[in-house]
Each structure stands twice: as structure tokens, then as C-alpha cells.
Amino acid sequence: MGTSFECGFFLPKFDCSPTWAITLLAMKVVIIGAGPSGLVTCKSLLEAADTEFLFDPIVLEQEKSIGGTFRYRSYEFSNLVSSKQLTSFSDFRLPLSHPDHLTLDQYVEYLERYIEHFKLEARIQLKCKVVKIRRVSHGQHEVSFVRREEERGEWRTTAETIVADYVAVCAGLHVTPSIPSIPGVENILKHRPEGERHTPAVFHSIDYKVRSQLAGRRVMILGTGETGMDLAYEAVKAGAEQVVLCSRAGFLSIPKALNDFEILGFKFASKTPVPIDSLITNLGETAYVHPWIARSHLRWFVSDFVIKHVLWLLTGTRVGCNQWVGELAPERLGRAYVFLNKSHKAMPYLNRPYRNRPWYMEYISRYIDPPEDSPPRTDFVVELAPFPSHILPNGRVVFKSSRRKDAIRISKMDIRPDTVVYATGYTQQFDYLDEASEYPVPSDADLRSIAKTGDESIGFIGYVRPGVGAIPPLAEMQAFFWISLIKKEVNLPLFPSHYHLLARKEARIQYGVDHSSYMSTLAKDISAAPGLFYLLFQHGPRILLCYCFGAAFTPFYRLVGPYRSETAPKVIQTEIWETITRRGILGNVLMGLIPMIFYLTLNAFAYLLGILWQGLGGTV
Incomplete structure (x- = not known):
């Protein structure tokens, strides 16, 4: 192909417009959803195209704009709890001067700039809702969708089909609301004043948009995930008369950034607090982990033990960061079991009736809530409660009995x-997947939760959730893995995985993963995990130190392998280096060097035992 290609500063030169792929050998790929997962999959397919696999992707989005959950499930004053360092895609970064955490509007703007930069506009078809996908001959898929178009002030719907070689399902985890049954909930509306019955009395958080919906209300919020905690805080700020937050089994509250604290009267403060999701070190905990250590999840339990005792020293409680109520059961308390709740703003209101710490411990150490989260209403309490069992005809809530x-x-x-x-x-x-075609769903995807063995032509991107971290960077690595799978560049069968969170069988969410372990596993699968000596001799000590002390940032896995990026070294040498050095010497020693030495010693011991075991005829 002798054409001159151009698609922006960060990429090798190729044209992302649809005209370049007009060839009999082009492989049509339908991508469902124009959120972060769909966009990065589209861009990655175009970048990975070669003479054998000439991908021709098209993105079908049912809404009138891109952004998915970040645009259509957002609300006033909503912010990302994951840092820009982790959430940004590997080769399209935000400036160093930008705050660590974005508002949802800013993140949607970032996605729009991503589309513009990589010239993806012509690949995206808006207002196109997929209604059916079925298998046809030659292993292809017939994708049926309806297109909504406005003509002379009226909406017109037309039905269309595309025959695709591959389908990437990127519609997102947060689309269809889950609404548990609460007997008697209809009684809430009956007891509202006549003049207020026109406004919704019962609604899902998907329909919450502005504080005025909660102003002056007696609000009961069901759920203590990050959205529930956000809404409790927003209700207080809105001037709600009463706020009750209901929790099924508790939560683990950790702020999205390290806040200020005092030790023996000396204040440790930072103008730019370190994002909590950037503190996990790589070497010995994610990279170079012995199979026995990985299988036992020992590194998770050890870090939990240390974190609990550090939290006790700083805040007086082991069950979360300055969290005095809502504790999880001991057998579920830790990063191995749950998703960290990084929306910490409501905790000062929840803590008020329960916080009880001796004065001398307050002198030894003291955690300082950020001023913007400190309660402006001096006596207001957000009440925590179990989930309701039912609501009486008179509107009174009966809560499930508990010893909490x-x-x-x-x-x-x-x-x-x-x-x-x-x-x-x-x-x-996944109602649009034809039952007669026996399509898999994400829970059937045995290849890293992305595809099913023997059915790799349909991939699920963005259908795992990290305990601490963000879905967009996982989706980028998942897209790389799926493309390598299509190209037959992944060695099957895969080596055993040990990245799933330890969910109970009855748990509603079974797709939780440890962010770092999952990223590292995918990188190894596609030969994108760099070696230490390679980093030292090819890129120098700064990048080596970043790789050892940093979290599992996606640019690390673009230094080598099939998705190597010319911009990755610069991103690591600037942005990631700044993030790591911001911890300071003491922070890097306590949260980096000491854990690293411990884990490396543990892995070395397991390695020596493994050699001995193999000498006796065993297998590792």
C-alpha cells in the first residue's frame, strides 16, 4: 500500500478513516458501545491491522453522543475516584498540570479529544441500537440494529444489518439498573404532601442528576457503594432534612487520595496528595511472583495485615480509613474480597455517633479529614442502617434485624x-444475543474473562471490575489480548490465573479482579511484560525504578511486545516518575522498598523450595 497515512502524533502513520480499509480482504468488526471500552477497542484494531488482518471496525452506539456511563449515568458534582494516571489510555495522556482526579464532564471531554486525535469520528455510528446478533455461514455474525434519525422535526427509525467477522461487546457494566424488591415501598408516595406527589418518590440512582432532587427531603439511600456514598454526601449538601444510608453487609472505605495526618504533633501534609490507586508497587507483588505465592494470595493477606495496623495507628480503626461504622465481617475485610469504596466524603457524617478514640491516641497520631469534606452542619448525622425488610402502610421503615x-x-x-x-x-x-446461536456471555468467557475457547470471534471488553483501579485501562489491555487471540499470537492453553477477588458463591458480583494482577497476567499472555535487565539496558534506571515502584500502569506494557509504543518511555519518564517521586523518600521506603524486599524474599524462598520440590519429582 503506497498511500501516505496520518493519524496523529502518538501513533505510527496510518489513516483511521474508513476509506483506507476498502479491500476484499478487510475483516469487518462490529463494536457495541462508544464508551471508553468501545473507543479503545476501535483504535487498537486499527493500529493492529496488517496485511493478514486488515480490520475494518465500526462502532454502534445507541445514544446520541459518546461516553457511555460517564455521560449518561453522571450527576451534578460527580468525580472519578480513579486517578488520571491509571484511567488515561496509555498513549493519550493528560498534562502533568491537570488535577489527579477528573470530573465526569472532564473525562467525557477527554474521550472526545481521544476520538479527534486518533480520527475515529467516521468509525462511530450514533443513535444505532443493536437488537439482534445471530450466527450465519462461514463463522460470521449478522448484527441487526435500528437507526434513529430526525427528519423535519420527527424521528424516523430504520432497520439495518451488518455481516461481521468479529463482534466486540463493549456496552458496559452499568447499563441496566438492578432494583431489589422492598415490600411496601409504594407506601412512600402515599405519605407525601399533596403538592409534592408529582415528583418521583422512589427512583434508581441512574435518574439522579441534581442536588435539588434531594433538597428538604427525608432521604433513604439503598446501597453503600461509591454512588450511595456520593448521594449521601450530596443529600447533606442539598439541605436534606434526614439522610439514612442502608448497607447490606458493610463496606471498606478508603479515600481516593492520601489525606493529611499528624504524628506526635508533626503534621504531614501535601499540596498534591498521592492517589491511593498509584501506591501499589509492582516488583515482587505483581511482577516476578512465584506461582505458589500467587495461588495462595499470600501477598494480598500480608498487605491487608499491614494496612489494617497502619490505619489503626493513624485513625484508631482497622476496618477502613477513619471508618467507625459499617465494618465488614472479619472474613471479608480486605482487598482480596471487596471493592474499595473510594468515595469517602460522607464518612465524617457517618462517624459522628460512633467515633470514640482516647485523647492520648489522638496526640500520638491524628487523621485529618479534608476541609471540603468536613461537616458544615455541626450536628447533622447520616444514619447507617441495614437494608429494609419492608415498609409499613403508615410509611415507617422496618429494617432487617442485626447485631450491628x-x-x-x-x-x-x-x-x-x-x-x-x-x-x-x-x-x-444480553438480550440481543440470539439464543439459538448459543452465544457465550462474560461469565462463560474462560479466556481471561474476554472470550470463550473455540468462540474467539466474539469478545467481551470491559466486563471485569477491579477491587481498586479503573475499567478503562483494563479494557485497553483486554483489547490487546483479544486482538492477539484473533491473530493466533496467544499461546493456548493459558497458564492458571490467580487474579480474581475471592467472592462468595452467593455474591451478586463474581467478576471482581485485582487490577495489578490482572494487568500483569494479560501482559504476560501477549508477551508485553518487560524484563528488568531489558528495562535497565534499553531504557535506563529511571524507567526501571518506575516499573519496580509503580502500580500496573498500562504504559509499562507498551515498552515491548506487539503493542510497543514510541511514546510509552516518555510517559513513564515524566508523568509516572512525577507520581512516584511525589510520595517522598519516606513514602517510597515505607510503601515501596520495605514491602518490595519482603515480597522478593518470600518469592525467593518459594523459588528455592520449588527447585527442591522438583528435585523430588514434584511439579510447581
């Missing part, structure tokens, strides 16, 4: 909300 301290406190109160918000998450539905 919040349950004992709430049982003595007469709770009669006039507004109920379900912050109960979302459920996955």
Missing part, C-alpha cells in the same frame, strides 16, 4: 422517608 451497632441504633428511631433512592448497582443483560 448501626442496626441497634436505628431500631430505636422512627424512620419515615419521603424519598427512596436505589443505589443498588446494575445487572448485565
Whole structure:
């Protein structure tokens, strides 16, 4: 092909417009969804095209704009709890001067700039809702969708089909609301004043947009995930009369950034707090981990033990960061089991009735809540409660009985909300996958939760959730893995995985992963995990130190392998280096060097035992 190609500063020269792929050998790929997962999959397919695999992707998005959850499930004053360092795609970064955490509007703007930079506009078809996907001959897929178009002030719908060689399902985890049944919830509306019955009394968080929806209300919020905690804080800020936050089994609260604290009267403060998701070190915990250590999850349990005791020293409680209520059961408390709740803003209001720390411990160490999160209403309390069992005809809420301290406190109160918000998450539905075609769903995807063995032509991108981290960078690595799988560049069968969170069988969410372990595993699968000597001799000590002390940032896995990027070294030498050095010498010693030495010693011991075991005829 002798044409001159151009697609922006960060990429090898090629043209992302649809005209370049007009050839009989082009492989049509339909991507469902124009959120981060769909966009990065489209861009990665174009970048990975070669003479054998000439991908021709098209993105079908049912909404009128791109952005997915970040645009259509957002609300006033909403912010990302994952840092820009982790959330940004590997080769399109935000400037160093930009704050670590973006508003959702800023992140949507970032995605729009991503589309513009990589010239993806012509690949995206908006207002196109996929209604059916079925198998046809030659292993292809017939994708049927309806297109909505406005003509002379009226909407017109037309049905169309595309025959695709591959389908990438990138519609997202947060689309269909999950609404548990609460008997008697209809009684809430009956007890509202006549003049207020026109406004919703019961709604899902997907329909929450502005604070005024909660102003002056007696609000009961179901769910203590990050959205539920956000809404509790927003209700207080809106001037709600009463706020009750209901939790099924507790939560683990950790702020999205390290806040200020004092030790023996000396204040440790930072103008730019370090994002919590950038603190996990790589060497010995993610990279160079012995199979026995990985299988046992020992490194997770050890880090949990250390973190719990550090939290006790700094804040007086082991169950979360300055978290005095809502604790998880001991057998579920830790990064191996749950998703960290990084929306910490409501904790000062929740803590008020429960915080009890001796004065001398306050002198030894003291955690300082950020001023913007400190309660402006001096006596206001966000009450924590178990989930309701039912609501009486008179509007009074009956909560499930429990020995939890919040349950004992709430049982003595007469709770009669006039507004109920379900912050109960979302459920996955794939009604458009033809049952007769026996399509897999993400829970069937045995190849790293992305594809099913023998059915690799359909991939699920963005259908795992990290305990701490962000879905967009995982989606980028998943896209790389799926493309390598299509190209037969992944060695099957895959080596055993040990990155899943340890969920109970009855748990609603079974797709939790440890962010770093999952990223590292995918990198090894596609030969993108760099070696230490390679980093030292090819890129120098700064990049080597970043790789050892940094979290599993995606640019690390673009230094070598089939998705090597010319911009990755510069990103690591500037942005990631700045993030790591911001911890300071003490921070890097306590949170980097000491854990690294411990884990490397542990892995070395397992390695020596493995050699001995193999000498006796065993297998590692």
C-alpha cells in the first residue's frame, strides 16, 4: 500500500478513516458501545491491522453522543475516584498540570479529544441500537440494529444489518439498573404532601442528576457503594432534612487520595496528595511472583495485615480509613474480597455517633479529614442502617434485624422517608444475543474473562471490575489480548490465573479482579511484560525504578511486545516518575522498598523450595 497515512502524533502513520480499509480482504468488526471500552477497542484494531488482518471496525452506539456511563449515568458534582494516571489510555495522556482526579464532564471531554486525535469520528455510528446478533455461514455474525434519525422535526427509525467477522461487546457494566424488591415501598408516595406527589418518590440512582432532587427531603439511600456514598454526601449538601444510608453487609472505605495526618504533633501534609490507586508497587507483588505465592494470595493477606495496623495507628480503626461504622465481617475485610469504596466524603457524617478514640491516641497520631469534606452542619448525622425488610402502610421503615451497632441504633428511631433512592448497582443483560446461536456471555468467557475457547470471534471488553483501579485501562489491555487471540499470537492453553477477588458463591458480583494482577497476567499472555535487565539496558534506571515502584500502569506494557509504543518511555519518564517521586523518600521506603524486599524474599524462598520440590519429582 503506497498511500501516505496520518493519524496523529502518538501513533505510527496510518489513516483511521474508513476509506483506507476498502479491500476484499478487510475483516469487518462490529463494536457495541462508544464508551471508553468501545473507543479503545476501535483504535487498537486499527493500529493492529496488517496485511493478514486488515480490520475494518465500526462502532454502534445507541445514544446520541459518546461516553457511555460517564455521560449518561453522571450527576451534578460527580468525580472519578480513579486517578488520571491509571484511567488515561496509555498513549493519550493528560498534562502533568491537570488535577489527579477528573470530573465526569472532564473525562467525557477527554474521550472526545481521544476520538479527534486518533480520527475515529467516521468509525462511530450514533443513535444505532443493536437488537439482534445471530450466527450465519462461514463463522460470521449478522448484527441487526435500528437507526434513529430526525427528519423535519420527527424521528424516523430504520432497520439495518451488518455481516461481521468479529463482534466486540463493549456496552458496559452499568447499563441496566438492578432494583431489589422492598415490600411496601409504594407506601412512600402515599405519605407525601399533596403538592409534592408529582415528583418521583422512589427512583434508581441512574435518574439522579441534581442536588435539588434531594433538597428538604427525608432521604433513604439503598446501597453503600461509591454512588450511595456520593448521594449521601450530596443529600447533606442539598439541605436534606434526614439522610439514612442502608448497607447490606458493610463496606471498606478508603479515600481516593492520601489525606493529611499528624504524628506526635508533626503534621504531614501535601499540596498534591498521592492517589491511593498509584501506591501499589509492582516488583515482587505483581511482577516476578512465584506461582505458589500467587495461588495462595499470600501477598494480598500480608498487605491487608499491614494496612489494617497502619490505619489503626493513624485513625484508631482497622476496618477502613477513619471508618467507625459499617465494618465488614472479619472474613471479608480486605482487598482480596471487596471493592474499595473510594468515595469517602460522607464518612465524617457517618462517624459522628460512633467515633470514640482516647485523647492520648489522638496526640500520638491524628487523621485529618479534608476541609471540603468536613461537616458544615455541626450536628447533622447520616444514619447507617441495614437494608429494609419492608415498609409499613403508615410509611415507617422496618429494617432487617442485626447485631450491628448501626442496626441497634436505628431500631430505636422512627424512620419515615419521603424519598427512596436505589443505589443498588446494575445487572448485565444480553438480550440481543440470539439464543439459538448459543452465544457465550462474560461469565462463560474462560479466556481471561474476554472470550470463550473455540468462540474467539466474539469478545467481551470491559466486563471485569477491579477491587481498586479503573475499567478503562483494563479494557485497553483486554483489547490487546483479544486482538492477539484473533491473530493466533496467544499461546493456548493459558497458564492458571490467580487474579480474581475471592467472592462468595452467593455474591451478586463474581467478576471482581485485582487490577495489578490482572494487568500483569494479560501482559504476560501477549508477551508485553518487560524484563528488568531489558528495562535497565534499553531504557535506563529511571524507567526501571518506575516499573519496580509503580502500580500496573498500562504504559509499562507498551515498552515491548506487539503493542510497543514510541511514546510509552516518555510517559513513564515524566508523568509516572512525577507520581512516584511525589510520595517522598519516606513514602517510597515505607510503601515501596520495605514491602518490595519482603515480597522478593518470600518469592525467593518459594523459588528455592520449588527447585527442591522438583528435585523430588514434584511439579510447581
